[in-house]
Amino acid sequence: MNIFIASIEDKVAVLTSEESWHCAKVLRKKAGEEINIIDGKGNFYRGILTSVSEKKCIAGITSGPEAQKKRGYQLHLAIAPTKQIDRIEWMIEKAIEIGVDEISFIQCKNSERVVIKPERIRKIVESAVKQSLQAYIPKVNELLPFKQLIETSKCDQNFIAHCFESEKQSVKKINFKGKSTLILIGPEGDFALEEVEYASKNKFNSLDLGDNRLRTETAGLYVCLAASILS
Amino acid sequence: MNIFIASIEDKVAVLTSEESWHCAKVLRKKAGEEINIIDGKGNFYRGILTSVSEKKCIAGITSGPEAQKKRGYQLHLAIAPTKQIDRIEWMIEKAIEIGVDEISFIQCKNSERVVIKPERIRKIVESAVKQSLQAYIPKVNELLPFKQLIETSKCDQNFIAHCFESEKQSVKKINFKGKSTLILIGPEGDFALEEVEYASKNKFNSLDLGDNRLRTETAGLYVCLAASILS
Known part of the structure; x- marks a missing residue:
């Protein structure tokens, strides 16, 4: 069709x-x-x-x-683009198949890639929307500096996934239902400690994605799926 | 490392x-x-x-x-290889990052691809295991005819995901904890009705993966993530 x-x-x-x-x-x-x-x-x-x-x-x-039947949750995924851009591109395709409302790209201290092509991303997004028989095209934002994203979030709950030791909430325990949620996924070398601290000061909770070490793009997809399954 | x-x-x-x-x-x-x-x-x-x-x-x-810390569940994923083999290959990489115990490839009536390269798959598996700091290499089986896979399952519970109308269990409601689970994901054109009926006769439950139409490889990853999140 x-x-x-x-x-x-x-x-x-x-x-x-x-x-x-x-x-x-x-x-x-x-x-x-x-x-x-x-x-x-x-x-x-x-x-x-x-x-x-x-x-x-x-x-x-x-x-x-x-x-289109509405999902019972709103998810805003903010992710640092990977060095190999095709890894982020497939993540976007899958995230949209599963369900996401807004995607942002963040520029972090350890980012190896600081350029994205919005036009190319837009095409991938539209193609995935049509392929998965949806009628809503998620908003895709251009690359933003880390702090700017932190400061401008309007979501009900905000999380940052990182590998530093700290008190963390398991993604399995997030209540996505009826809420808007922003989740930040860092670059290949993780967020810098100062970024995690800055997010923490701005009421972002630290997020635990389980025992296995996930690649950036896998982590991005993991949270989209978690929201879909847990709501 | x-x-x-x-x-x-x-x-x-x-x-x-x-x-x-x-x-x-x-x-x-x-x-x-x-x-x-x-x-x-x-x-x-x-x-x-x-x-x-x-x-x-x-x-x-x-x-x-x-x-290696044991997961609280055993998952056997059986999937029809996609026409574009790179789609299955990335799915395998991600499935292993997230956690899966056994992967089988099934040859179905509507399969567009009937050949896989076990050696190439093995390399992807080993690389993903090491990348995600795991110590257990999942078993990867060669391409099997659909009926043979159905008949030889030794799992505690067995599911087939398909698009035909029938009584279905939502993946969100599966109890993965402490059990071994086999899930079948069909080819791009879905399973044939006779295959679904054959599975049903052999006590496979029909599985509902939600409202969106997912590609074969996204569906495969979806169930791996569901098992990880729901257990």
Whole structure:
């Protein structure tokens, strides 16, 4: 089943330029054909193509909106990009399949990578949303300095996963239900001690992800799955 | 920290040929240096290299065995290999980081891939075990026909994840603690109905992995994480 992302107004769907190209050029759809549409804000539609060109496809809505079933929790994952960017890219694909509301990238003291390509990440996100038959496109933020992310969190509960010895809460014991949760995952060399202390001062709890040493991208996925399973 | 896989007998560790090559040629270790060793059966050791060559490195054990902390569950994951084998390969890496005891590959009616390279899989497994500081190397079985796997399961509880409508148990409700569990994950086109019926006849319960449509490899990882979090 093909799903296209469009902006919807007055029963008319205008596919994004990328989706129009895919619809017209790759799938060779013609006016009169029925398509599935999402608005990226949580709604599914069906529509009939009325105008097809590589730059702009338009469809008349025939049914919808049908809202995507809401998850019982809100998860904001903030992660330091890995040196090998493909590891983060697959993590994003999987995180979206499983369910995440917002993804941020953080620049830490031990970060080996300080550049991400937002356009490439956006494509991965949209593709994963469509693949997993969802209608809501998670927000993806650009790379932010560690402190800025800490200071601007508006979540109900905030956690930082690190390997330093300290009093930690097990991820298994987090109550995700009905709450917004921000979880920070550090770079390959872990957060710096001063970063952990700064987070702690700002009421971030230290998080324990179990006995095994997980790679950055595995840890990111682990918390997405934990939220899905524990809520 | 480097860890080497070796067979241990009478306080002497003989590194496998691959590990010997890595130790002597890549890391250029010399006799007299201390190394970390695992036996692949759940035990950590430390030892002093007494003989170093590209074909065979030998170390005298100075401490150990120290047993890897046991997980409170046993998980056997049986999965149909995906068309793009790299998707299964990363799943294996992640599954091992998180914890799995046995991995089988199943040949199903809708399988698009009917060949796997056991040698390549073995290397991925060993690398992930060492990366995540574990001492136990999970068993990896060769590709088996679907029915054979069903008939030979010796696990306490058995599940098959599929998309057909039926009475299903949510993965969130499985009691993994203290039990051995086999979970079957199908190919990209799902199991065939006759396969689901055959499994059902053989007392496999149908499994519900939630509302989102997950790719084969994401589903495989999902159940590994569920077992880790729910036990």
